[in-house]
Amino acid sequence: MSSYSGLLTGDKVYLRPLNGEDAELYYHMFYDAETRRLTGTQKHITKEGIVRYIDRKADDDSSVLLLIALRENDEAIGDIAIQDMDRNNRTANIRIAIGDSRHQGQGYGREALLLMLDYGFGILNLHRIELEVFSYNKRAMHVYESIGFTREGVRRQALFYDHAYHDVIMMSMLENEYRARYFA
Numbered sequence: 001m002s003s004y005s006g007l008l009t010g011d012k013v014y015l016r017p018l019n020g021e022d023a024e025l026y027y028h029m030f031y032d033a034e035t036r037r038l039t040g041t042q043k044h045i046t047k048e049g050i051v052r053y054i055d056r057k058a059d060d061d062s063s064v065l066l067l068i069a070l071r072e073n074d075e076a077i078g079d080i081a082i083q084d085m086d087r088n089n090r091t092a093n094i095r096i097a098i099g100d101s102r103h104q105g106q107g108y109g110r111e112a113l114l115l116m117l118d119y120g121f122g123i124l125n126l127h128r129i130e131l132e133v134f135s136y137n138k139r140a141m142h143v144y145e146s147i148g149f150t151r152e153g154v155r156r157q158a159l160f161y162d163h164a165y166h167d168v169i170m171m172s173m174l175e176n177e178y179r180a181r182y183f184a
Contacts, residue, residue, distance in 0.1 A: 007066060008115040013108050015066040015080060015115055018058075022067060023051045025076055029099035039097050057081075064119070068098070068112045077103040080112050082120050082129070090127035092120060110143055117147070118182075121175045130172040134159055141169060148181045149173050 008015040018026065027050045029035075045053075057065040063083035067076045078098035085092040096113060098104050120126045131149065133140050145151075149171040157165035 008119055009071070010111040010115050012071060012106075013068050013077075013111050013115075014071055015068055015112060018054050018065060018067055018079075020051065020054065022076070023047060023054060026050050026054070026067075026079070029076065029078070035097060035099050039095075062086075064116075064124075066116070068096075068108065070103075070108070077108060078112070080116050082116060082124065082126075085124070085126070090125060092124070092126050092129055094120070094129050094131050105139070109140075110147065113143070113147055114182075117173065117178055121178050127175050128172055130170065133169050133171065134161075135167040135169060141171075144171055147173075148177055150177070 007017060024047065027045070027047045054065075057063055062085040063081055065079065065081040065083070068078040068080055069076045077100060078096065080094070080096040082092045082094050094113070094116060096109055096116075098109050117129060120129050130152075131144065132155075133144060135154075150173065152170045152172055155168040155170065158168040159166045
C-alpha cells in the first residue's frame with residue numbers, strides 16, 4: 001500500500017492531508033502555466049508563501065485541504081479542498097486541481113471529487129456544496145455535470161486573465177441530490 005496514510009481512499013487515488021514536507025512538491029505542482037490558467041491563479045506564490053498557506057489551512061476549521069495521490073505509486077498529482085464552510089447553513093465550496101496534464105482525463109479528478117463529496121455530505125454533514133468554474137474550462141464543466149452538479153448561474157466577465165475577460169459558471173449539488181444519485 002502507501003507510505004502515507006490516506007484519509008479517503010478510492011480505486012485509483014487516495015486523499016491525504018498536506019504536511020510541511022509537501023511544500024516543495026506543492027509549489028512545483030501548481031506553477032505550471034496551464035494549471036495556473038485553469039485555476040485562474042494570477043498571483044506569484046513563493047515557497048515560503050506555500051508553507052504559510054499549508055500551516056494556515058491546517059489550523060482552519062472551515063476547510064479541509066488534501067493532496068490527491070495515485071494508489072499505484074504514491075505520486076501526488078493534485079489537491080482538493082472543501083473550504084469556506086458555513087456550519088450554520090451547512091454549506092461549503094469545493095475546488096480541485098490536477099497539476100500535470102498527463103494526469104488529466106484519466107478519471108483521477110472525478111474519483112477525488114466523489115470521495116470528497118461523500119466526505120462532505122456524509123461526515124461533515126453539509127447540505128450544499130458549490131463550486132465555480134471558468135467558461136473556458138469545458139472539460140471540468142463536463143465532469144462536474146456528469147457527477148451531478150447543477151448550473152445555477154453565470155458571473156459575467158468576472159475573471160480577467162491573459163488580456164481577456166471570462167465568465168465564471170456557478171454550480172452546486174445538494175445532499176438529497178447526491179444521495180439520490182449515489183445511494184438509490
